[in-house]
Amino acid sequence: MAISPAGDPFENPRAINGRAPDVFTEGGWVPMRHYRDEEEVDFAIVGTGAGGGTLAARLAEKGFSVVALDAGPYFRPMEDFASDETAQNQLYWMDPRIVAGDTPLTMGGKNSGKAVGGSTVHFAMVSLRFRPEWFKSRSLMGYGADWPIDWREMWQYYAEAERALSISGPVSYPWGPKRPRYPYRSHPINAAGMILAKGAEAQGYEWTPTPLATVSAPRGKSHPCVYRGWCRFGCSTNAKQSALVVWIPRAITAGAEIRDLAMVGKVEVNGAGKATGVHYHREGRWRFQRARNVVVAGYAVETPRLLLMSATDRFPDGLANSSGLVGKNFMTQPNQAVFGDVEEEIRWNKAPPSTTITEHWNYCDRKDFFGGYCWMGQGPLPIEWATVQVGARGVWGEQLWRDMQNYNHQVGVKLVGECMPDEKNRVTLVTDEKDQYGLPITRITFSLGENDKALIAHGLDQMQQSMQLAGVRNLFRQDNDYNHLGGTARMGDDPRTSVVNADCRSWDLPNLGVCDGSGFPTVGGGNPHLTIHAIALRTADRIEALAKRGEL
Amino acid sequence: MTARYPGYDVLAKRHTLSWNEATRRVVDKRLAVPREPRFLTTDEWATLRAVCDRILPQPKDRPPVPIAAYVDDKLLENKIDGYRDAEMPHQGEAWRIALAALDGHAREAHSRRFHELAAAEQDALLTRMQKGELSGDAWQGMPSRKFFAKRVLHDITNAYYAHPTAWSEMGFAGPAAPRGYVRMDANQHDPWEAAEAHPGREAEALAKNKRVV
Ligand SMILES: Cc1cc2nc3c(=O)[nH]c(=O)nc-3n(C[C@H](O)[C@H](O)[C@H](O)COP(=O)(O)OP(=O)(O)OC[C@H]3O[C@@H](n4cnc5c(N)ncnc54)[C@H](O)[C@@H]3O)c2cc1C
Ligand code: SF4
Numbered sequence: 001m002a003i004s005p006a007g008d009p010f011e012n013p014r015a016i017n018g019r020a021p022d023v024f025t026e027g028g029w030v031p032m033r034h035y036r037d038e039e040e041v042d043f044a045i046v047g048t049g050a051g052g053g054t055l056a057a058r059l060a061e062k063g064f065s066v067v068a069l070d071a072g073p074y075f076r077p078m079e080d081f082a083s084d085e086t087a088q089n090q091l092y093w094m095d096p097r098i099v100a101g102d103t104p105l106t107m108g109g110k111n112s113g114k115a116v117g118g119s120t121v122h123f124a125m126v127s128l129r130f131r132p133e134w135f136k137s138r139s140l141m142g143y144g145a146d147w148p149i150d151w152r153e154m155w156q157y158y159a160e161a162e163r164a165l166s167i168s169g170p171v172s173y174p175w176g177p178k179r180p181r182y183p184y185r186s187h188p189i190n191a192a193g194m195i196l197a198k199g200a201e202a203q204g205y206e207w208t209p210t211p212l213a214t215v216s217a218p219r220g221k222s223h224p225c226v227y228r229g230w231c232r233f234g235c236s237t238n239a240k241q242s243a244l245v246v247w248i249p250r251a252i253t254a255g256a257e258i259r260d261l262a263m264v265g266k267v268e269v270n271g272a273g274k275a276t277g278v279h280y281h282r283e284g285r286w287r288f289q290r291a292r293n294v295v296v297a298g299y300a301v302e303t304p305r306l307l308l309m310s311a312t313d314r315f316p317d318g319l320a321n322s323s324g325l326v327g328k329n330f331m332t333q334p335n336q337a338v339f340g341d342v343e344e345e346i347r348w349n350k351a352p353p354s355t356t357i358t359e360h361w362n363y364c365d366r367k368d369f370f371g372g373y374c375w376m377g378q379g380p381l382p383i384e385w386a387t388v389q390v391g392a393r394g395v396w397g398e399q400l401w402r403d404m405q406n407y408n409h410q411v412g413v414k415l416v417g418e419c420m421p422d423e424k425n426r427v428t429l430v431t432d433e434k435d436q437y438g439l440p441i442t443r444i445t446f447s448l449g450e451n452d453k454a455l456i457a458h459g460l461d462q463m464q465q466s467m468q469l470a471g472v473r474n475l476f477r478q479d480n481d482y483n484h485l486g487g488t489a490r491m492g493d494d495p496r497t498s499v500v501n502a503d504c505r506s507w508d509l510p511n512l513g514v515c516d517g518s519g520f521p522t523v524g525g526g527n528p529h530l531t532i533h534a535i536a537l538r539t540a541d542r543i544e545a546l547a548k549r550g551e552l
Numbered sequence: 553m554t555a556r557y558p559g560y561d562v563l564a565k566r567h568t569l570s571w572n573e574a575t576r577r578v579v580d581k582r583l584a585v586p587r588e589p590r591f592l593t594t595d596e597w598a599t600l601r602a603v604c605d606r607i608l609p610q611p612k613d614r615p616p617v618p619i620a621a622y623v624d625d626k627l628l629e630n631k632i633d634g635y636r637d638a639e640m641p642h643q644g645e646a647w648r649i650a651l652a653a654l655d656g657h658a659r660e661a662h663s664r665r666f667h668e669l670a671a672a673e674q675d676a677l678l679t680r681m682q683k684g685e686l687s688g689d690a691w692q693g694m695p696s697r698k699f700f701a702k703r704v705l706h707d708i709t710n711a712y713y714a715h716p717t718a719w720s721e722m723g724f725a726g727p728a729a730p731r732g733y734v735r736m737d738a739n740q741h742d743p744w745e746a747a748e749a750h751p752g753r754e755a756e757a758l759a760k761n762k763r764v765v
Binding site: 099226390405408443 | 572573582609631632634636675701706709710713719721722724726727728730734737740746748
């Protein structure tokens with residue numbers, strides 16, 4: 001692990017004694033409000049990623065007292081991030097998990113984050129809105145489950161999220177209802193992105209520069225993107241508008257306290273059935289932070305894990321689980337790809353991995369399966385690319401060594417597709433194996449359904465046709481890759497079929513909420529973070545409104 | 553050996569704007585990993601080295617990437633992947649079981665240890681492992697197919713492609729921070745990227761690669 005002169009971010013917490021790391025200066029600090037454990041704060045938030053980080057900032061800005069805890073370290077990207085695939089596994093949730101089912105998933109590196117800022121520290125920044133109909137997929141399209149929120153309301157919050165994250169995007173977006181101009185101009189298209197455009201045009205499909213959460217011009221202390229292409233391993237220039245550089249500084253300025261290396265192991269509930277605070281492990285011991293409200297935002301594996309681990313005599317199946325749905329309907333997104341090579345030098349490691357995208361099959365319904373998908377440009381780095389070679393083609397030996405040298409001529413496209421919710425896919429606790437905190441680890445059971453398989457087959461055919469038309473040779477398919485998680489604490493209108501309501505409050509314990517990717521009833525056919533952001537922004541507004549009415 | 557990026561050495565950029573201090577630290581540490589086993593026994597080590605040589609055979613005219621040492625280091629330091637297939641034991645145990653089992657299969661078929669076999673014999677056994685055809689008590693219930701995919705291919709390729717030598721031979725521009733790239737169109741590259749040799753113009757690429765800054 002990279003130990004910087006300023007100290008090992010994994011050894012001791014950095015955000016203590018009334019100050020927190022300044023993410024914009026090497027070795028720098030900013031003052032931070034400190035709450036004592038005994039002080040009952042308005043909100044204890046578990047997790048500081050797309051959901052938790054955003055909520056912490058907005059609630060603090062509205063005047064609530066907030067302590068946000070994250071199990072991961074507090075990085076200063078410019079001094080702590082190496083340009084190195086192996087070392088940057090330090091961004092990821094690498095604690096033990098068991099995977100099972102017919103389609104056992106690859107977790108760990110490049111799957112979910114463990115850091116202040118959560119998975120946004122390493123995300124690829126693709127910033128999409130849902131297709132409006134997806135918020136009512138059950139009623140309008142006949143599959144999945146309805147969201148308890150209207151798309152027009154979401155459209156407002158998407159716009160707010162796009163402004164807050166200074167999304168760089170095209171002048172006009174080809175699909176869906178009209179949306180406002182993106183705050184920043186789109187990024188230049190790299191050679192790999194041009195191949196996608198060529199293929200899509202040959203198929204008669206629209207494409208566009210990808211809306212990205214990295215700035216194309218200076219913004220505050222963020223420098224513009226330098227096209228180094230290491231985004232999934234952390235952006236060491238702070239161009240990326242992660243929660244770590246956008247929301248966390250806002251939260252601290254507004255008076256929130258962020259606690260790094262603080263693993264929450266249990267939400268405490270009193271005899272009256274109210275959450276009273278969180279038990280967390282920091283600096284070698286278990287502590288208890290009192291809070292009037294608790295919001296869990298640990299992403300779709302850790303959120304249900306915490307709810308299940310917090311079981312009491314009164315709630316023997318875990319908190320917020322009267323529906324029995326905590327941990328169930330676990331979804332990921334198919335992430336299949338088609339790769340090949342071209343005569344020209346592409347050098348796809350340059351620029352963010354996806355500079356162009358087509359959402360054609362999210363908006364076109366001439367297909368015989370439910371849901372949709374988009375596909376986007378790719379730029380895997382050497383270890384990722386070797387993983388594709390051995391995983392998708394099964395090559396090794398002399399041939400692997402030789403084929404890897406074709407790196408600068410490779411290109412490809414990768415889909416992000418919609419997976420159907422299925423109660424059989426779920427996160428459960430493993431009772432006989434504990435992690436380093438002494439907490440039960442999780443078992444993630446996932447099997448593709450028939451609809452998922454049909455979607456994947458369609459997507460692979462379409463992408464292959466596209467690459468062929470673009471003149472890409474020696475095509476092969478990567479048919480076993482998945483990313484993005486959701487569904488394990490779904491929101492809804494009915495306490496019997498959902499875990500939380502539209503305001504992200506649990507039906508069973510009104511002062512316990514869930515605000516992260518787990519709340520998704522359906523995942524749609526696009527990358528999730530902008531929707532998580534929009535929900536968090538809405539939740540903050542709803543909490544403010546409820547508090548004003550004395551209903552919190 | 554590889555003439556594709558003649559004379560290109562990603563380490564030559566170590567002191568340029570493409571490498572920050574954090575990168576120098578982690579790469580230096582990797583280059584200093586001891587070349588002897590610290591987790592595996594000498595017997596297991598001999599078998600592992602033979603497996604590495606077949607999964608990623610290396611040219612003889614340059615110092616080898618110490619793949620086995622990196623795998624051993626991962627096991628010693630218990631750098632886990634963040635997930636484990638329900639049918640697989642912990643990584644260290646998995647390697648121990650499989651390396652012993654592989655030797656057992658070699659003895660059974662050829663009356664020699666795995667590392668003493670000819671390359672073709674080794675490849676045949678590895679291919680059977682890839683297909684999941686190796687089984688027996690020695691595997692202790694671990695599916696050999698999963699071991700091949702999740703441990704052999706994963707750990708060995710992750711080790712090899714983490715080394716600057718591997719980056720250089722594939723023409724990968726390597727670390728890039730704080731400096732990124734300016735030229736992003738096809739057939740364009742910045743002076744700090746590797747130049748590819750085109751037939752008849754190898755000298756041109758060599759000259760450029762000697763000046764990569
Ligand atoms: C490689 C990669 C690329 C991606 N690219 C994109 C993209 O281009 N576009 C997009 O839209 N999405 C992308 N995503 C997905 C996106 O990053 C996530 O969906 C999103 O960040 C999830 O937000 P969240 O708030 O639910 O959880 P996270 O952002 O993961 O935050 C959860 C946080 O909670 C903390 N935590 C969990 N449990 C506990 C606990 N018990 N105690 C204390 N802390 C805890 C974790 O440490 C973590 O920091 C990508 C994901 C990956 C892995
Ligand atoms: S390409 Fe841009 S966003 Fe990605 S790591 Fe580099 S500077 Fe950051």
